[in-house]
Amino acid sequence: MSRRRKRSSRDGAIAAAFKTCAKERRSAFVPFLVAGDPSLEATPDLLRALVSGGADVIELGVAFSDPIADGPTIQRASHRALAAGSSLSAVLGIVERHREELGVPIVLFTYYNPVHARGVENFAAQAADSGVDGVLCVDLPPDEGLRELQPALEERGVDSIYLIAATSTRERIDRAAAASNGFVYYTARSDVTGEREDLIPTLAREVKRVRRRVRLPVAVGFGISTPEQVEEVAQVAHGVVVGSSLVRLVEENSAEADLAARLERRVRDLTAPLGARVL
Amino acid sequence: MKVRTPLAAAALEPDEGGRYGVYGGRYAPETLMAPLEELSRAYDKLRRKRTFQRRLNHLLEHYVGRPTPLYFAEGLTEHLGGARIYLKREDLLHTGAHKINNALGQVLLAKEMGKTRIIAETGAGQHGVATATAAALLGLDCVVYMGEEDMRRQRLNVYRMQLLGAEVAAVDAGSRTLKDAINEAFRDWVASFADTHYVLGTVTGPEPYPRMVRQFHSVIGSEARRQLRRLAGTPDPDVAVACVGGGSNAMGLFSAFLGQPDVLLVGVEAGGRGPELGDHAARFSGGTLGVLHGARTLVLQDEEGQVVGTHSVSAGLDYPAVGPEHVFLHDQGQIEFTSATDQEAIEGFHLLSATEGILPALESAHAIAEVTRRAPGMDGDQVILVNLSGRGDKDVESVLEYDAASGDQVPVRRPSGGDSVSVRRPSGRHSGSGAGDAE
Ligand SMILES: Cc1ncc(COP(=O)(O)O)c(C=O)c1O
Numbered sequence: 060m061s062r063r064r065k066r067s068s069r070d071g072a073i074a075a076a077f078k079t080c081a082k083e084r085r086s087a088f089v090p091f092l093v094a095g096d097p098s099l100e101a102t103p104d105l106l107r108a109l110v111s112g113g114a115d116v117i118e119l120g121v122a123f124s125d126p127i128a129d130g131p132t133i134q135r136a137s138h139r140a141l142a143a144g145s146s147l148s149a150v151l152g153i154v155e156r157h158r159e160e161l162g163v164p165i166v167l168f169t170y171y172n173p174v175h176a177r178g179v180e181n182f183a184a185q186a187a188d189s190g191v192d193g194v195l196c197v198d199l200p201p202d203e204g205l206r207e208l209q210p211a212l213e214e215r216g217v218d219s220i221y222l223i224a225a226t227s228t229r230e231r232i233d234r235a236a237a238a239s240n241g242f243v244y245y246t247a248r249s250d251v252t253g254e255r256e257d258l259i260p261t262l263a264r265e266v267k268r269v270r271r272r273v274r275l276p277v278a279v280g281f282g283i284s285t286p287e288q289v290e291e292v293a294q295v296a297h298g299v300v301v302g303s304s305l306v307r308l309v310e311e312n313s314a315e316a317d318l319a320a321r322l323e324r325r326v327r328d329l330t331a332p333l334g335a336r337v338l
Numbered sequence: 339m340k341v342r343t344p345l346a347a348a349a350l351e352p353d354e355g356g357r358y359g360v361y362g363g364r365y366a367p368e369t370l371m372a373p374l375e376e377l378s379r380a381y382d383k384l385r386r387k388r389t390f391q392r393r394l395n396h397l398l399e400h401y402v403g404r405p406t407p408l409y410f411a412e413g414l415t416e417h418l419g420g421a422r423i424y425l426k427r428e429d430l431l432h433t434g435a436h437k438i439n440n441a442l443g444q445v446l447l448a449k450e451m452g453k454t455r456i457i458a459e460t461g462a463g464q465h466g467v468a469t470a471t472a473a474a475l476l477g478l479d480c481v482v483y484m485g486e487e488d489m490r491r492q493r494l495n496v497y498r499m500q501l502l503g504a505e506v507a508a509v510d511a512g513s514r515t516l517k518d519a520i521n522e523a524f525r526d527w528v529a530s531f532a533d534t535h536y537v538l539g540t541v542t543g544p545e546p547y548p549r550m551v552r553q554f555h556s557v558i559g560s561e562a563r564r565q566l567r568r569l570a571g572t573p574d575p576d577v578a579v580a581c582v583g584g585g586s587n588a589m590g591l592f593s594a595f596l597g598q599p600d601v602l603l604v605g606v607e608a609g610g611r612g613p614e615l616g617d618h619a620a621r622f623s624g625g626t627l628g629v630l631h632g633a634r635t636l637v638l639q640d641e642e643g644q645v646v647g648t649h650s651v652s653a654g655l656d657y658p659a660v661g662p663e664h665v666f667l668h669d670q671g672q673i674e675f676t677s678a679t680d681q682e683a684i685e686g687f688h689l690l691s692a693t694e695g696i697l698p699a700l701e702s703a704h705a706i707a708e709v710t711r712r713a714p715g716m717d718g719d720q721v722i723l724v725n726l727s728g729r730g731d732k733d734v735e736s737v738l739e740y741d742a743a744s745g746d747q748v749p750v751r752r753p754s755g756g757d758s759v760s761v762r763r764p765s766g767r768h769s770g771s772g773a774g775d776a777e
Binding site: 125130177199200203223225227228231246 | 355363364365366367368369370371372373511512517518521524525528529531626627628629630631632634637639641642643644645646
């Protein structure tokens with residue numbers, strides 16, 4: 060595999076963020092929001108709120124018309140964002156204008172079709188120019204991604220992040236790990252995204268199984284929504300991703316003047332237990 | 339004639355990753371990758387197994403009603419004046435459409451794999467009914483996802499599925515049609531694959547679906563070929579026509595004639611209300627390369643890669659993407675694609691009803707519409723083979739609605755040439771006139 064990079068992502072901002080957390084002996088907090096929900100104008104303020112609440116890396120969701128891996132909460136958010144005029148172009152614009160000011164690495168969390176429609180070369184160039192640090196396409200496993208998207212991203216020093224699931228065989232884990240830069244994303248449930256009351260009982264064992272085979276930091280997401288769950292996952296993972304619960308907060312408070320402040324408070328609550336990692 | 343589904347036959351197969359050239363593939367969330375790999379392995383093992391083939395063929399013959407007749411449509415032929423028209427009567431199958439060939443094959447496969455629950459999506463309801471039927475037959479639980487708009491326009495099929503013991507889950511997302519039902523079925527499957535098989539109803543989706551669904555339907559083409567040899571004196575028609583939603587009935591028919599330069603294969607898409615994006619489901623004229631529901635293929639989408647709404651009077655063709663193998667074969671010059679508007683399809687529906695006493699499914703009526711354009715220009719010794727993929731009972735209400743919205747009386751001549759019958763049809767006169775007519 061080509062290791063040619065203009066900007067070495069091994070030492071890119073994502074890797075650096077996880078390194079900082081490791082030094083501080085804590086897990087990274089990785090919040091997710093859908094860009095453009097409730098509006099494109101509101102998004103920068105919400106991203107600032109994530110950062111001041113304690114985000115280490117931001118997963119910025121690109122709304123798609125057919126989000127097959129998402130539960131109702133993120134489906135509704137995607138729908139609102141599209142109705143508000145969000146698109147991959149708009150998201151790249153937001154990153155371009157605010158990445159530096161935010162000072163936190165941004166991973167685009169997207170379905171593959173919007174990227175494909177733009178053309179992978181175009182997309183990679185624009186993502187790099189806008190300051191996007193990494194890209195995760197939910198429906199682009201390494202089987203296809205290694206050939207189709209990764210070379211273009213690598214060329215420009217943008218990290219590729221792949222998912223690992225409970226169903227991933229050893230070969231698949233190794234492939235995702237070898238292909239990813241920055242971190243790998245372990246999906247805590249075999250399910251669509253969405254808040255859940257409990258974590259699955261075998262989660263700690265599963266994450267350890269993955270960590271044994273992966274040299275990169277392992278972030279865990281899907282179904283994590285309360286500070287207690289964050290604390291539990293932080294025991295075993297290098298990063299904790301929270302999505303639907305924040306997206307729901309935005310949904311329920313979108314008419315409030317202090318939406319951003321409410322989001323920031325929520326992120327503070329969620330990051331409070333993060334010191335507890337004992338890796 | 340014995341039923342022999344050519345499951346193990348050497349077909350034009352995609353590569354290991356399910357690719358037909360640059361089309362197809364397996365673009366799925368990681369959680370589904372291992373279950374899809376398991377499905378590919380199970381299917382490849384079973385389709386070569388004699389006991390499985392025997393079981394399937396036995397059911398196809400005694401339960402489903404194969405082989406279906408090949409019928410020389412003398413009335414339609416005389417009416418159009420030109421090529422001899424043969425109908426492959428998939429409409430006579432149990433449950434009323436070709437869909438049962440695949441549904442039964444996959445549910446048998448699921449049972450062999452030890453699954454206890456079946457899920458499916460449905461547009462027109464025919465695939466849902468077929469799957470619910472197979473699940474009832476083999477004693478498996480069944481949930482069918484269906485868009486609310488489709489539940490409205492195909493409500494008889496909703497009740498049929500319920501009578502068969504299936505749960506029909508309403509999908510109120512997006513356009514509330516087939517694509518949204520597929521989204522929801524995938525969402526279910528991500529969480530349920532351990533005990534559940536997803537019976538995808540057409541030649542789309544991630545590997546192995548396109549090749550598996552095609553193979554279960556290839557019996558249509560192989561039968562038609564043998565029947566044509568007997569009936570028309572030649573196994574190969576000059577033209578073979580089929581409607582194309584995802585493309586399963588077309589692949590089933592065409593698979594027997596691929597690589598034969600003398601047979602012109604024509605796929606007919608839904609031209610809907612007209613050529614504007616959003617008004618039709620004609621992927622070959624309005625689509626661009628994209629990735630939807632697991633495959634790289636032609637997709638109706640905007641420049642930002644958002645999938646756009648589609649429209650067709652027939653729920654089964656109302657889908658923004660098409661099976662990847664069709665796109666590959668189109669590139670190769672092996673299949674030609676055209677479309678028929680809502681109005682042309684409605685006219686085709688009336689025409690076949692009046693000239694042959696056969697109510698075609700509105701999907702199949704698109705193929706009939708193409709025949710009415712093509713046959714008159716052909717010689718009387720030439721042969722057109724049409725896949726009559728389903729029967730029109732489910733569509734009577736839709737046709738009634740459509741006709742009521744317009745309402746002029748148009749005479750269609752009987753084949754005998756004498757008196758004419760009056761059929762109600764919409765005002766905008768002819769085919770192709772397209773946009774706005776149906777409104
Ligand atoms: C009778 C009939 N024909 C055709 C179709 C379109 O599907 P395909 O293109 O997969 O044959 C359907 C789909 O519901 C159908 O019910």
